[in-house]
Amino acid sequence: HFVSSHFGSRLTSQVFSPRPPACALLPDPWPTPALTVAMLASRFMRATKMIVGISVKDIEGSSAAMKKAMFFAQPGDQICAIHVPTLMPEMMLASITDPGGASEDALLALSNMPTKAGAAMMDKMRQVAAAEMALTGKTINIDYKVSAPTSSVKSGLLAACRYEGANVLIIGAGVGGKGSIPPFVAQNADGVTVCIVRDHIQ
Numbered sequence: 001h002f003v004s005s006h007f008g009s010r011l012t013s014q015v016f017s018p019r020p021p022a023c024a025l026l027p028d029p030w031p032t033p034a035l036t037v038a039m040l041a042s043r044f045m046r047a048t049k050m051i052v053g054i055s056v057k058d059i060e061g062s063s064a065a066m067k068k069a070m071f072f073a074q075p076g077d078q079i080c081a082i083h084v085p086t087l088m089p090e091m092m093l094a095s096i097t098d099p100g101g102a103s104e105d106a107l108l109a110l111s112n113m114p115t116k117a118g119a120a121m122m123d124k125m126r127q128v129a130a131a132e133m134a135l136t137g138k139t140i141n142i143d144y145k146v147s148a149p150t151s152s153v154k155s156g157l158l159a160a161c162r163y164e165g166a167n168v169l170i171i172g173a174g175v176g177g178k179g180s181i182p183p184f185v186a187q188n189a190d191g192v193t194v195c196i197v198r199d200h201i202q
Contacts, residue, residue: 053172
């Protein structure tokens with residue numbers, strides 16, 4: 001009643017005026033999907049160093065993460081694809097009934113298997129990147145690195161981010177979208193923007 005009695009004429013002109021009220025010019029509090037993508041792209045485009053976590057167990061997710069990084073990348077940005085291999089699987093160690101009797105060459109071959117698998121995976125990522133650059137016309141500076149094997153891939157990946165001075169980490173969601181590394185890095189990658197790619201998950 002107070003508003004209608006004191007501002008009745010002005011309020012009426014605002015309500016029925018063909019010009020929309022000022023509040024109508026404000027954006028919707030819930031961004032549309034297109035606006036959300038634009039906001040994310042704007043956030044990532046400010047990044048100067050993006051790390052793409054590569055997993056030999058999740059080729060599809062790793063490829064999707066690489067493509068996403070290239071989608072966000074702008075001239076001058078740096079992408080570094082990193083694979084952190086795990087130490088020799090326990091099942092391989094268990095298959096050696098007498099490690100003391102194994103030759104040094106055999107043990108060396110077993111210990112190098114994770115690193116070699118990572119190197120082969122990087123060749124695959126180079127093919128993915130080359131195809132993406134040919135498709136988009138972008139020229140992006142990409143490094144491919146395989147770190148030393150570690151007993152904790154999760155911690156090793158975060159250590160690689162710190163060492164490389166990265167401010168964005170992009171990884172796949174794991175096999176079937178159920179990987180354990182994505183939630184771990186999302187909770188522990190302090191100072192780093194984490195992007196978990198699930199576009200390919202059905």
